[in-house]
Amino acid sequence: MREWILTKMTIYLDSAATSRPGEACLNAMCGMMRETYGNPSSLHRFGLEAQLCMEQARKQIAAALGCEAASVMFTSGATESNHLAISGAAYAYGRRKRRVVTTTVEHASVKGAFDMLEAEGYEVIRVAPDADGILRAESIVSAVNEETCLVSMMLVNNETGAVLPVQQAFAQIKREYPQTITHCDAVQGFMKLPVNPAKLSADLLTVSGHKVHACKGVGALYHKKGVRLIPLMKGGEQEGAMRPGTESVPLIAGFGAAVGELRGTIAVRAEYASGLRSECIRQLSELEGVTVNSPADGSPYILSFSVKGLRSETMLHFLSDREIYVSSGSACSKGKQSGVLQQFGIRQDLADSTLRVSFCAENTPEDITALCTALKAAQEQLVHKR
Numbered sequence: 245m246r247e248w249i250l251t252k253m254t255i256y257l258d259s260a261a262t263s264r265p266g267e268a269c270l271n272a273m274c275g276m277m278r279e280t281y282g283n284p285s286s287l288h289r290f291g292l293e294a295q296l297c298m299e300q301a302r303k304q305i306a307a308a309l310g311c312e313a314a315s316v317m318f319t320s321g322a323t324e325s326n327h328l329a330i331s332g333a334a335y336a337y338g339r340r341k342r343r344v345v346t347t348t349v350e351h352a353s354v355k356g357a358f359d360m361l362e363a364e365g366y367e368v369i370r371v372a373p374d375a376d377g378i379l380r381a382e383s384i385v386s387a388v389n390e391e392t393c394l395v396s397m398m399l400v401n402n403e404t405g406a407v408l409p410v411q412q413a414f415a416q417i418k419r420e421y422p423q424t425i426t427h428c429d430a431v432q433g434f435m436k437l438p439v440n441p442a443k444l445s446a447d448l449l450t451v452s453g454h455k456v457h458a459c460k461g462v463g464a465l466y467h468k469k470g471v472r473l474i475p476l477m478k479g480g481e482q483e484g485a486m487r488p489g490t491e492s493v494p495l496i497a498g499f500g501a502a503v504g505e506l507r508g509t510i511a512v513r514a515e516y517a518s519g520l521r522s523e524c525i526r527q528l529s530e531l532e533g534v535t536v537n538s539p540a541d542g543s544p545y546i547l548s549f550s551v552k553g554l555r556s557e558t559m560l561h562f563l564s565d566r567e568i569y570v571s572s573g574s575a576c577s578k579g580k581q582s583g584v585l586q587q588f589g590i591r592q593d594l595a596d597s598t599l600r601v602s603f604c605a606e607n608t609p610e611d612i613t614a615l616c617t618a619l620k621a622a623q624e625q626l627v628h629k630r
């Protein structure tokens with residue numbers, strides 16, 4: 245009974261941090277753990293069965309990306325996919341080209357991979373948004389030259405929902421410098437907006453399981469045929485020797501099932517999320533001192549806003565006490581600011597009081613009302629008390 249009450253009361257508005265695993269995912273995972281628990285590398289029939297399930301999941305991810313199954317490599321998540329793509333592509337060039345380009349608004353895992361390359365002597369160019377907070381394709385394109393071996397740019401920013409002009413930038417880069425490898429961290433776009441690596445002109449593209457109603461600890465890297473990568477680890481032939489180690493078949497099967505369940509509903513879910521986001525903006529506009537930080541043409545799934553005079557963490561705990569779960573900025577930074585909001589031109593005092601709400605199809609308009617009612621209560625109890 246208690247469990248039921250907790251579930252009914254919980255308002256989860258943090259799906260960009262992680263999402264609730266769906267039924268299809270849970271069933272697939274349990275089946276793999278209870279019954280099909282063979283090692284996919286084993287030569288007996290039991291191993292083969294596990295391998296077939298894994299290949300089925302690969303086909304499901306590939307179908308969602310509109311690519312061949314052979315181009316999908318499973319990893320432990322987007323952080324690993326990003327490192328494999330960035331370091332792997334840069335190392336594949338050897339000493340010939342050691343100039344790499346990225347943006348200043350990337351997720352910490354991409355930033356970390358480039359920081360590591362920089363420490364190894366690579367020249368890292370980090371392109372910032374313009375003064376108006378918009379990151380333009382021309383800025384990325386003009387940072388690339390003959391010496392550039394790799395460009396990496398995210399599709400949807402995880403803190404504001406800003407959609408970056410990846411298709412425009414990569415298409416032009418590929419026209420001018422066909423040898424330059426293009427990588428896109430598409431974690432916050434996958435299964436939410438149409439994501440097709442060929443259409444984006446991306447040679448490498450990162451996705452994560454737990455943002456799409458699968459489990460934590462599994463992701464994939466789209467890897468265009470013929471693009472050379474140096475693996476980060478050695479010692480096994482799994483995933484074409486690119487990612488050695490016994491594959492986590494239950495997580496992979498759950499990932500495939502979750503994606504299979506969502507396929508075909510991208511447009512309807514996006515429209516629904518867009519309705520929730522608009523309603524949230526409308527109700528926020530009725531509160532005093534609220535500034536919306538997300539761009540109007542951003543992802544329908546993410547809304548960043550600041551509540552004047554209330555620090556993010558204070559607000560987050562106030563909401564958490566009422567079983568309303570949101571993020572302060574980005575969950576990955578664990579309360580530590582990443583600096584990305586300032587890069588988008590958001591003032592420091594507003595950045596300090598930023599909350600990020602992120603939606604999924606399970607949210608309802610009542611969730612939005614509950615959030616905004618609680619925000620109003622927080623303003624009355626916390627701001628006016630001072």
Ligand code: PMP
Nearest residue numbers: 321322323351402431432452576
């Ligand atoms: N990139 C982006 C844009 C993300 O939002 C996240 C998760 N916050 C990651 C990468 C890392 O994903 P994972 O947790 O699967 O490593």
